[in-house]
Amino acid sequence: DAGITQSPRHKVTETGTPVTLRCHQTENHRYMYWYRQDPGHGLRLIHYSYGVKDTDKGEVSDGYSVSRSKTEDFLLTLESATSSQTSVYFCAISELAASGGSNTGELFFGEGSRLTVL
């Protein structure tokens, strides 16, 4: 199994509070992704990173920010959580090594983080 760790795995917070989810990988993969999963919507991309300090928005990026200061860590921040951000969040990494090459699209996923915003 790919070495991907998400933390925390479960979190309950209140509206208006900041929340940070962490994704840590031990595979030295170049690409990292944050998705959210909601019933009826499948997985939707929030943000992704294609290298240290290189990030881009996905289809549902409003209300979220990310940072990647080193290859192994990709942080997702909700500056002021809202109830609509209650979801399961998945981090994923590509099979591409950080040294370069083409991305074949196969992603390896973390175990997910369930966030509840009251």
Next chain:
Amino acid sequence: AQTVTQSQPEMSVQEAETVTLSCTYDTSESDYYLFWYKQPPSRQMILVIRQEAYKQQNATENRFSVNFQKAAKSFSLKISDSQLGDAAMYFCAYFGIQGAQKLVFGQGTRLTINP
């Protein structure tokens, strides 16, 4: 933008029988990958099968096979000899080689296996 559509929110099949899950996608790209992922109740995302668009031969992995129709932009998953462990959510996904390197998912199909 690419889109992926799974029109069957739920499917059920008797154990040991065959079931086909449907997926269509929309793209203007000529080269891409298509995937089926399985998500059991544990929530873990598991790759089931992958298809490269430039390959005409349909991919197979043991009891899992696909019917890839590039012109029709259709990518269905056939599960033969269904087993209780196949019960899960199944997601179809698209990855375009040109442009942004990201995976686009369909809405998912929940598969129930009846003993």
